[in-house]
Amino acid sequence: MISSNDFRPGVSIEWNGGVWRVVEFLHVKPGKGSAFVRTKLKNVQTGSVVEQTFRAGETMPQANLEKNTMQHTYKEGEDYVFMDMDSYEESRLSVTQIGDRVKYLKEGMEANVIRWGEQVLEVELPNSVVLEVVQTDPGVKGDTATGGTKPAIVETGAQVMVPLFISVGERIRIDTRTDSYMGRE
Structure with missing residues:
Protein backbone atom coordinates (compact mmCIF):
# COMPACT_ATOMS: atom_id res chain seq x y z
CA MET A 1 0.00 0.00 0.00
CA PRO A 61 -2.26 -0.60 -3.59
CA GLN A 62 1.07 0.05 -5.26
CA ALA A 63 1.42 -1.80 -8.56
CA ASN A 64 3.88 -4.67 -8.25
CA LEU A 65 5.80 -4.28 -11.49
CA GLU A 66 8.59 -6.63 -12.52
CA LYS A 67 11.38 -5.30 -14.74
CA ASN A 68 13.53 -7.79 -16.68
CA THR A 69 16.46 -7.01 -18.94
CA MET A 70 15.90 -8.85 -22.19
CA GLN A 71 17.69 -8.95 -25.52
CA HIS A 72 15.88 -8.71 -28.86
CA THR A 73 17.19 -11.74 -30.75
CA TYR A 74 15.12 -11.88 -33.94
CA LYS A 75 11.77 -11.13 -35.57
CA GLU A 76 9.46 -13.98 -36.55
CA GLY A 77 6.44 -12.96 -38.60
CA GLU A 78 4.77 -10.12 -36.72
CA ASP A 79 6.30 -11.09 -33.35
CA TYR A 80 9.55 -9.89 -31.84
CA VAL A 81 11.45 -12.56 -29.91
CA PHE A 82 13.24 -11.50 -26.72
CA MET A 83 15.58 -13.59 -24.58
CA ASP A 84 15.74 -13.13 -20.80
CA MET A 85 19.36 -12.35 -19.96
CA ASP A 86 19.19 -14.24 -16.64
CA SER A 87 17.20 -17.41 -17.39
CA TYR A 88 17.74 -17.54 -21.21
CA GLU A 89 13.99 -18.08 -21.72
CA GLU A 90 12.43 -16.66 -24.88
CA SER A 91 9.32 -14.46 -24.97
CA ARG A 92 7.38 -13.29 -28.00
CA LEU A 93 6.02 -9.76 -27.98
CA SER A 94 3.74 -8.16 -30.54
CA VAL A 95 4.05 -4.66 -31.96
CA THR A 96 1.14 -3.49 -29.77
CA GLN A 97 2.93 -4.71 -26.63
CA ILE A 98 6.15 -2.93 -27.57
CA GLY A 99 4.49 0.30 -28.66
CA ASP A 100 5.83 3.05 -30.88
CA ARG A 101 9.45 2.48 -29.78
CA VAL A 102 9.52 -0.55 -32.11
CA LYS A 103 10.88 1.77 -34.79
CA TYR A 104 14.26 1.86 -32.99
CA LEU A 105 14.40 -1.84 -32.08
CA LYS A 106 17.41 -3.60 -33.62
CA GLU A 107 18.52 -7.22 -33.31
CA GLY A 108 20.91 -7.70 -30.40
CA MET A 109 19.60 -4.64 -28.55
CA GLU A 110 18.87 -4.95 -24.83
CA ALA A 111 15.65 -3.51 -23.44
CA ASN A 112 13.78 -3.52 -20.13
CA VAL A 113 10.48 -5.41 -20.33
CA ILE A 114 8.06 -4.31 -17.61
CA ARG A 115 5.38 -6.79 -16.56
CA TRP A 116 2.41 -6.63 -14.23
CA GLY A 117 1.70 -10.25 -13.36
CA GLU A 118 1.86 -12.06 -16.71
CA GLN A 119 0.87 -9.00 -18.76
CA VAL A 120 3.57 -6.99 -20.55
CA LEU A 121 2.94 -3.31 -19.91
CA GLU A 122 5.78 -1.68 -21.79
CA VAL A 123 9.21 -2.11 -23.28
CA GLU A 124 11.81 0.49 -22.31
CA LEU A 125 14.58 1.00 -24.84
CA PRO A 126 17.86 2.71 -23.95
CA ASN A 127 17.63 6.51 -23.90
CA SER A 128 19.77 6.70 -27.02
CA VAL A 129 20.61 4.31 -29.85
CA VAL A 130 23.21 4.36 -32.62
CA LEU A 131 21.81 3.53 -36.05
CA GLU A 132 23.06 3.79 -39.63
CA VAL A 133 21.45 6.19 -42.11
CA VAL A 134 20.23 4.21 -45.14
CA GLN A 135 18.37 6.93 -47.05
CA THR A 136 18.59 10.72 -47.13
CA ASP A 137 19.19 13.53 -49.57
CA PRO A 138 22.90 13.90 -50.35
CA GLY A 139 24.93 16.40 -48.37
CA VAL A 140 26.24 19.35 -50.39
CA LYS A 141 29.47 21.23 -49.77
CA GLY A 142 28.66 24.28 -47.70
CA ASP A 143 25.94 22.63 -45.58
CA THR A 144 26.68 23.51 -41.98
CA ALA A 145 25.58 22.36 -38.57
CA THR A 146 23.74 25.64 -37.96
CA GLY A 147 21.63 25.32 -41.08
CA GLY A 148 18.37 23.48 -41.53
CA THR A 149 17.38 19.85 -41.23
CA LYS A 150 16.29 17.13 -43.61
CA PRO A 151 14.56 13.77 -43.13
CA ALA A 152 16.68 10.63 -42.95
CA ILE A 153 15.64 6.99 -42.74
CA VAL A 154 17.74 4.75 -40.50
CA GLU A 155 18.36 0.98 -40.71
CA THR A 156 15.29 0.11 -38.61
CA GLY A 157 12.95 2.10 -40.87
CA ALA A 158 12.44 5.07 -38.54
CA GLN A 159 12.50 8.59 -39.95
CA VAL A 160 14.51 11.21 -38.07
CA MET A 161 15.25 14.85 -38.83
CA VAL A 162 19.03 15.33 -39.20
CA PRO A 163 21.34 18.25 -40.09
CA LEU A 164 22.00 18.89 -43.78
CA PHE A 165 25.59 17.54 -43.68
CA ILE A 166 24.57 13.94 -42.75
CA SER A 167 24.90 11.47 -45.64
CA VAL A 168 24.00 7.84 -46.35
CA GLY A 169 26.15 5.31 -44.48
CA GLU A 170 26.89 7.48 -41.45
CA ARG A 171 26.10 6.22 -37.96
CA ILE A 172 24.11 8.66 -35.85
CA ARG A 173 22.95 8.73 -32.22
CA ILE A 174 19.19 9.20 -31.73
CA ASP A 175 17.33 10.09 -28.52
CA THR A 176 14.53 7.49 -28.31
CA ARG A 177 12.46 9.61 -25.91
CA THR A 178 12.21 12.66 -28.18
CA ASP A 179 12.93 11.07 -31.62
CA SER A 180 15.67 13.62 -32.16
CA TYR A 181 19.19 13.59 -33.62
CA MET A 182 21.96 13.82 -30.98
CA GLY A 183 25.15 13.56 -33.02
CA ARG A 184 27.40 11.41 -35.17
CA GLU A 185 29.22 8.32 -33.92
Whole structure:
Protein backbone atom coordinates (compact mmCIF):
# COMPACT_ATOMS: atom_id res chain seq x y z
CA MET A 1 0.00 0.00 0.00
CA ILE A 2 1.14 3.52 -0.75
CA SER A 3 -0.14 6.79 0.67
CA SER A 4 -1.18 9.64 -1.62
CA ASN A 5 1.35 11.74 0.31
CA ASP A 6 4.12 9.58 -1.18
CA PHE A 7 3.15 10.18 -4.82
CA ARG A 8 6.06 11.16 -7.07
CA PRO A 9 6.40 11.15 -10.86
CA GLY A 10 6.97 7.56 -11.99
CA VAL A 11 5.18 5.88 -9.05
CA SER A 12 2.78 3.17 -10.26
CA ILE A 13 -0.50 2.38 -8.50
CA GLU A 14 -3.38 -0.02 -9.01
CA TRP A 15 -6.52 2.05 -9.42
CA ASN A 16 -9.82 1.54 -11.28
CA GLY A 17 -8.85 -1.99 -12.32
CA GLY A 18 -5.61 -1.02 -14.04
CA VAL A 19 -2.07 0.18 -13.58
CA TRP A 20 -1.63 3.95 -13.52
CA ARG A 21 1.63 5.92 -13.39
CA VAL A 22 1.83 9.31 -11.68
CA VAL A 23 2.89 11.92 -14.24
CA GLU A 24 2.37 15.05 -12.12
CA PHE A 25 1.28 15.70 -8.56
CA LEU A 26 0.54 18.69 -6.37
CA HIS A 27 -0.10 18.69 -2.62
CA VAL A 28 -2.76 21.28 -1.83
CA LYS A 29 -3.47 22.48 1.69
CA PRO A 30 -6.33 24.96 1.56
CA GLY A 31 -6.88 27.36 4.44
CA LYS A 32 -10.26 25.81 5.09
CA GLY A 33 -10.90 22.07 4.89
CA SER A 34 -8.58 19.11 4.66
CA ALA A 35 -5.52 18.74 2.45
CA PHE A 36 -5.64 16.83 -0.83
CA VAL A 37 -3.35 15.66 -3.62
CA ARG A 38 -4.14 16.68 -7.20
CA THR A 39 -2.56 14.25 -9.68
CA LYS A 40 -2.27 13.57 -13.38
CA LEU A 41 -2.28 9.81 -13.96
CA LYS A 42 -1.40 7.89 -17.14
CA ASN A 43 -2.86 4.44 -17.75
CA VAL A 44 0.12 2.24 -18.59
CA GLN A 45 -1.94 -0.21 -20.67
CA THR A 46 -3.96 2.24 -22.80
CA GLY A 47 -1.94 5.46 -22.57
CA SER A 48 -4.94 7.57 -21.55
CA VAL A 49 -4.29 10.43 -19.13
CA VAL A 50 -6.71 11.59 -16.43
CA GLU A 51 -6.62 14.15 -13.66
CA GLN A 52 -7.67 12.82 -10.27
CA THR A 53 -7.84 14.24 -6.76
CA PHE A 54 -7.12 12.08 -3.69
CA ARG A 55 -7.49 12.91 -0.02
CA ALA A 56 -4.15 13.48 1.72
CA GLY A 57 -3.04 10.25 3.37
CA GLU A 58 -5.44 8.06 1.36
CA THR A 59 -3.85 4.66 0.74
CA MET A 60 -4.10 2.46 -2.31
CA PRO A 61 -2.26 -0.60 -3.59
CA GLN A 62 1.07 0.05 -5.26
CA ALA A 63 1.42 -1.80 -8.56
CA ASN A 64 3.88 -4.67 -8.25
CA LEU A 65 5.80 -4.28 -11.49
CA GLU A 66 8.59 -6.63 -12.52
CA LYS A 67 11.38 -5.30 -14.74
CA ASN A 68 13.53 -7.79 -16.68
CA THR A 69 16.46 -7.01 -18.94
CA MET A 70 15.90 -8.85 -22.19
CA GLN A 71 17.69 -8.95 -25.52
CA HIS A 72 15.88 -8.71 -28.86
CA THR A 73 17.19 -11.74 -30.75
CA TYR A 74 15.12 -11.88 -33.94
CA LYS A 75 11.77 -11.13 -35.57
CA GLU A 76 9.46 -13.98 -36.55
CA GLY A 77 6.44 -12.96 -38.60
CA GLU A 78 4.77 -10.12 -36.72
CA ASP A 79 6.30 -11.09 -33.35
CA TYR A 80 9.55 -9.89 -31.84
CA VAL A 81 11.45 -12.56 -29.91
CA PHE A 82 13.24 -11.50 -26.72
CA MET A 83 15.58 -13.59 -24.58
CA ASP A 84 15.74 -13.13 -20.80
CA MET A 85 19.36 -12.35 -19.96
CA ASP A 86 19.19 -14.24 -16.64
CA SER A 87 17.20 -17.41 -17.39
CA TYR A 88 17.74 -17.54 -21.21
CA GLU A 89 13.99 -18.08 -21.72
CA GLU A 90 12.43 -16.66 -24.88
CA SER A 91 9.32 -14.46 -24.97
CA ARG A 92 7.38 -13.29 -28.00
CA LEU A 93 6.02 -9.76 -27.98
CA SER A 94 3.74 -8.16 -30.54
CA VAL A 95 4.05 -4.66 -31.96
CA THR A 96 1.14 -3.49 -29.77
CA GLN A 97 2.93 -4.71 -26.63
CA ILE A 98 6.15 -2.93 -27.57
CA GLY A 99 4.49 0.30 -28.66
CA ASP A 100 5.83 3.05 -30.88
CA ARG A 101 9.45 2.48 -29.78
CA VAL A 102 9.52 -0.55 -32.11
CA LYS A 103 10.88 1.77 -34.79
CA TYR A 104 14.26 1.86 -32.99
CA LEU A 105 14.40 -1.84 -32.08
CA LYS A 106 17.41 -3.60 -33.62
CA GLU A 107 18.52 -7.22 -33.31
CA GLY A 108 20.91 -7.70 -30.40
CA MET A 109 19.60 -4.64 -28.55
CA GLU A 110 18.87 -4.95 -24.83
CA ALA A 111 15.65 -3.51 -23.44
CA ASN A 112 13.78 -3.52 -20.13
CA VAL A 113 10.48 -5.41 -20.33
CA ILE A 114 8.06 -4.31 -17.61
CA ARG A 115 5.38 -6.79 -16.56
CA TRP A 116 2.41 -6.63 -14.23
CA GLY A 117 1.70 -10.25 -13.36
CA GLU A 118 1.86 -12.06 -16.71
CA GLN A 119 0.87 -9.00 -18.76
CA VAL A 120 3.57 -6.99 -20.55
CA LEU A 121 2.94 -3.31 -19.91
CA GLU A 122 5.78 -1.68 -21.79
CA VAL A 123 9.21 -2.11 -23.28
CA GLU A 124 11.81 0.49 -22.31
CA LEU A 125 14.58 1.00 -24.84
CA PRO A 126 17.86 2.71 -23.95
CA ASN A 127 17.63 6.51 -23.90
CA SER A 128 19.77 6.70 -27.02
CA VAL A 129 20.61 4.31 -29.85
CA VAL A 130 23.21 4.36 -32.62
CA LEU A 131 21.81 3.53 -36.05
CA GLU A 132 23.06 3.79 -39.63
CA VAL A 133 21.45 6.19 -42.11
CA VAL A 134 20.23 4.21 -45.14
CA GLN A 135 18.37 6.93 -47.05
CA THR A 136 18.59 10.72 -47.13
CA ASP A 137 19.19 13.53 -49.57
CA PRO A 138 22.90 13.90 -50.35
CA GLY A 139 24.93 16.40 -48.37
CA VAL A 140 26.24 19.35 -50.39
CA LYS A 141 29.47 21.23 -49.77
CA GLY A 142 28.66 24.28 -47.70
CA ASP A 143 25.94 22.63 -45.58
CA THR A 144 26.68 23.51 -41.98
CA ALA A 145 25.58 22.36 -38.57
CA THR A 146 23.74 25.64 -37.96
CA GLY A 147 21.63 25.32 -41.08
CA GLY A 148 18.37 23.48 -41.53
CA THR A 149 17.38 19.85 -41.23
CA LYS A 150 16.29 17.13 -43.61
CA PRO A 151 14.56 13.77 -43.13
CA ALA A 152 16.68 10.63 -42.95
CA ILE A 153 15.64 6.99 -42.74
CA VAL A 154 17.74 4.75 -40.50
CA GLU A 155 18.36 0.98 -40.71
CA THR A 156 15.29 0.11 -38.61
CA GLY A 157 12.95 2.10 -40.87
CA ALA A 158 12.44 5.07 -38.54
CA GLN A 159 12.50 8.59 -39.95
CA VAL A 160 14.51 11.21 -38.07
CA MET A 161 15.25 14.85 -38.83
CA VAL A 162 19.03 15.33 -39.20
CA PRO A 163 21.34 18.25 -40.09
CA LEU A 164 22.00 18.89 -43.78
CA PHE A 165 25.59 17.54 -43.68
CA ILE A 166 24.57 13.94 -42.75
CA SER A 167 24.90 11.47 -45.64
CA VAL A 168 24.00 7.84 -46.35
CA GLY A 169 26.15 5.31 -44.48
CA GLU A 170 26.89 7.48 -41.45
CA ARG A 171 26.10 6.22 -37.96
CA ILE A 172 24.11 8.66 -35.85
CA ARG A 173 22.95 8.73 -32.22
CA ILE A 174 19.19 9.20 -31.73
CA ASP A 175 17.33 10.09 -28.52
CA THR A 176 14.53 7.49 -28.31
CA ARG A 177 12.46 9.61 -25.91
CA THR A 178 12.21 12.66 -28.18
CA ASP A 179 12.93 11.07 -31.62
CA SER A 180 15.67 13.62 -32.16
CA TYR A 181 19.19 13.59 -33.62
CA MET A 182 21.96 13.82 -30.98
CA GLY A 183 25.15 13.56 -33.02
CA ARG A 184 27.40 11.41 -35.17
CA GLU A 185 29.22 8.32 -33.92
